[in-house]
Structures are given as C-alpha cells and as structure tokens.
Amino acid sequence: xxxxxxPASQDxxxxxxxxxxxxxxxxxxxxxxNRRWAKQRDLTSVMGHWEGAETxxxxxxxxxxxxxxxxxxxxxxxxxxxxxxFEVESLMQIFEFYLSSKRDLMIREGIRxxxxxxISRLPETVKKALEETKQATQEGKRINLVIALNYGARDEIRxxxxxxxxxxxxxxxxxxxxxxxxxxxxxxxxRWGDPDLLIRTSGxxxxxxxxxxxxxxxxxxxxxxxxxDFSEMDFYKAILDFQNRQxxxxxx
Numbered sequence: 002x003x004x005x006x007x008p009a010s011q012d013x014x015x016x017x018x019x020x021x022x023x024x025x026x027x028x029x030x031x032x033x034x035n036r037r038w039a040k041q042r043d044l045t046s047v048m049g050h051w052e053g054a055e056t057x058x059x060x061x062x063x064x065x066x067x068x069x070x071x072x073x074x075x076x077x078x079x080x081x082x083x084x085x086x087f088e089v090e091s092l093m094q095i096f097e098f099y100l101s102s103k104r105d106l107m108i109r110e111g112i113r114x115x116x117x118x119x120i121s122r123l124p125e126t127v128k129k130a131l132e133e134t135k136q137a138t139q140e141g142k143r144i145n146l147v148i149a150l151n152y153g154a155r156d157e158i159r160x161x162x163x164x165x166x167x168x169x170x171x172x173x174x175x176x177x178x179x180x181x182x183x184x185x186x187x188x189x190x191x192r193w194g195d196p197d198l199l200i201r202t203s204g205x206x207x208x209x210x211x212x213x214x215x216x217x218x219x220x221x222x223x224x225x226x227x228x229x230d231f232s233e234m235d236f237y238k239a240i241l242d243f244q245n246r247q248x249x250x251x252x253x
Contacts, residue, residue, distance in 0.1 A: 027193055078210060114134050119152070
C-alpha cells in the first residue's frame, strides 16, 4: 500500500530492481505526446512543448544516475517544419531558451551536449546557443545528451552518401569499401554507436524516420504515457523491461 501512495518510494523500489550490470549504454527516445498532453488540458501546443522540455532534463538525470552513457532524443524532425509557423517559431524559441538556461545545470551534472541532424537550417540564435552550450559542456563525463534537431533518418543517409562521394571524389570507391562499418562512419551518430534501447512515448507504433539505420537490432519499448508525464519511474520501467529481454541479433 505504501508504494501506491508514495511515488518516491515506488521509484526507489523500481531502482533497486535494476541490474547495474545490464544497463543499456545508449538509449534513444522519441519524445511524443506534447501536443496531446496540452490539448487534454485545454492548453496551447506551445505549453505542451515547454512541459516536454522540463521532462527531458529529469530523464537525462535519471539516465545518468543509472550509468547510461548516451541519451539521444528526437527533438525536431525534418518533417516538423510543416507544422504551423507560430508553433515552429515557438519551438525554436524553446530550444534557444532551454540550451541557454540549462547550461549551468548541465555543467554541474556532468552532461555533455551534442546534436545530430542538419543544423544549417536552424535560426542563427539557436545555432549560437547550441554551439555555446556544446563548448561549455564538452568536459562532461557522466552522460552524453545528443539532441536530434532538424533530423530525419533518410536525410541523414542522404547526407552520409554525399560525404562519402565528396571525400572520395578523386578516388574510385570499390564495392569492397562499402561495408556496413564504412557507411556507419559517415552517419551523424558514428561517435556513439547504435542504441541498445529505443523508447517511444504516447503509444504510437512507428519509428517516424528516426535512426532507421541504427535501430536494426535495437530493443523497442512503447508506452502510452505522454512525454510531459513521462517520469523517472517510467524510465526505470523501460530499463527493467529491457533487462528482461534476451537479445539475439538475428543469430538464433
């Protein structure tokens, strides 16, 4: 009965069940449900995005506590530009504010910030805030926080092919060169490797053009919880579910 009425106790109980030897090194999250969360409360979609931004820092801290090395989060896709202009502008303002206002906290918590995606299309103010926070947090050792901004997996693969062609424009690329490992070196995520676990909130059963190459053997975990409501306890549940699976990588 105590667990039902005391969330903190329930969090601690779940935490104690997690095997520290089986922590996924790299966790990716599709942070979905901000707009539905806002609509359920008769709020604007922008308020949902603000709440979602606050949830992110809590989950980064939870992941760091467990020993997760890298957390990659889907923040803004290449398709999100099609949303209403006001919403897109508001999202850019949230990114700029979040990157600046959470900078000192990231430094204190040992969070090293980085980003994937085609950053060139972002507003100059967002690019400036992103670069300043990346520089300020580069000594962080506890966890890598990788934000996917203007990211799409198909676009990432397209850009990887262009990089290969550009780098080898004076050299014929042989068939033997084009191994999976070779191609992976040109992807945005090459420094962190493939995710062990992909979490999607809001109950949608799709990957939405996120890390298509990298998640071929990633364990998937879907929860109906909307992202602004996704708590430390929900994150622990995802980790426990991951630890109870047997990963075969197609071998058996």
